[in-house]
Amino acid sequence: MARVRYGPRTEAEIEAARTKSSKLPDIWSTGVVAVWESDPDAVAAVLPPPLKPTGRPLVRANISKVDLPGYPLGAGSVAVAAEYNGREGWYPLVMPMTHERALIGGREVFGEPKKLGEVTVERDGLTVRAALARHGIAFVEVRGAVSGPLPLPEPVEKVDFYFKFLPAVDGRGFDADPVLVQCTRHEKVRKLEQITGDVVLRESMYDPVADLPVRRLVEITLGEKTSDQSGKVVDRVSAQALLPYIHQRYDDPQQILDGPPEGSA
Template sequence: MRSRVHGRAVPVERAEDVAASNLFGGRPLEVTVNRYAALAHEPEPVELGPDGPKMWSNNLVALYETDAELVAAVLPRPLEPTEPLVRVNMARVDLPNMAEPLQAGTFSVACRHGDVHGFYDLLMLMSTEGAVVGGRETYGEPKKIGRISLERRGGGVGAEIVGVMRRNGVDLVEIRGTVAEVLEPGPVAERFAFYYKFLLDPQGGGFDHDPTFVHVRRTQEDRLVERVEGSITLRDSAVDPVADLPVRRVVSILFTENHQTQTGTIVGTVPGEWLWPFRHQRYDGLMARLAPATTG
């Protein structure tokens, strides 16, 4: 590969070229593709379902009751509240071609759209940029970079489990417990989540277009299910106010090993004014461009 310095072509070495040439007896490699202009290799189509080969993950899932009026207050139309339930999920996913597992955490409330019951995610933390970008741009998921730890000490009944969702220096959600019972895995289950896809008008004061309303269907196949007896602790944060939905009663805590798939469907659009009061759920506070642009 060559670059020009003061009109003179000079060779440029890239680390990946050097490594690759060493694999082939030190022969130099010719770079023939401008990788910003085209893919060097088109990805092969996936033949084994929406997520390809099965990828198993460890999950710590807690359900707790909170105040009904608080759940109703955080739901944009056309979502409606059902039971006053909050669902917390912390996961460690082994992904191919990654040096470390993906860490993920979700904080959501129960709701419905018509006859479809599911959850609305208020916070989704991911350990990698790729997971954040893909989820936000494809499904409208409110993903952000964060740290999630899921630790287990021991096996079977009596094992100690600790899960923590952390962002901006705050341990937002902490679940601590002990495995009390090993349960029989049930059949493949499905659940739904609801998201809004939108972009902000660069001139301020609104959206580019009416937000898109998305239904996401997830299936879950368990190979291990354990009932956990434990506690849920919420901590306050200015930009991630999970503590505003206090724990009134812990309904259940489960530790599972499972494989999940995810597919999404656009079911329509919603008027921008329905979502505008809730736009801060997707961002850390109200950024300057969320207000109408000024001239001067």
């Protein structure tokens, strides 16, 4: 009988796949990063415990094209600054990806809030435009012009926090205790330029990042970067405390029942 590929793999095949995936070459991306100070109360409101706000209410939009051989990928995220147990990092709220292959592993292994979406990074001379879009709405758009090169930073370690969980089969709570995942990346930069421009946030019921307004723009850069990634579970999380936040992970039509933002007519 011919090999049935859905059948079980041998131990040797499992080990070969694991070894191969752990020795990936550097994969470079070209992308725009925008960082701004937002409303402190809004940033605090989106952080599930045990995450806490940092000293500055920062929001970061990362919009990139990734040079995967034969498989170009658009990847993005919108994250807020967060702290856990004295360690500062970022808590991503949404991570649009242009291919299903890129989002499945991240969601299942790390608990990343990845969703299929559209990612645009365009440069025409000095003019740059980058955007994240879903459901026909470019809910984040960064526009500007290259104003000059920046010094290349030394390799740096960056941290993201995710919550990994499985909603219960009966629709009430979780099937197992949620966990807090700390993902560490070692980033290298080979080109970095400063962008003079602005950030536009558009209303979207599915990706409501407009609730994190731009109070003060900190920086916009365009760079070519590569990084590795490793993760670990750092805490068991109270199911009761996390439950009010799990709609962040999904396109939940029941959000229409949520109250309007304060100050709305």
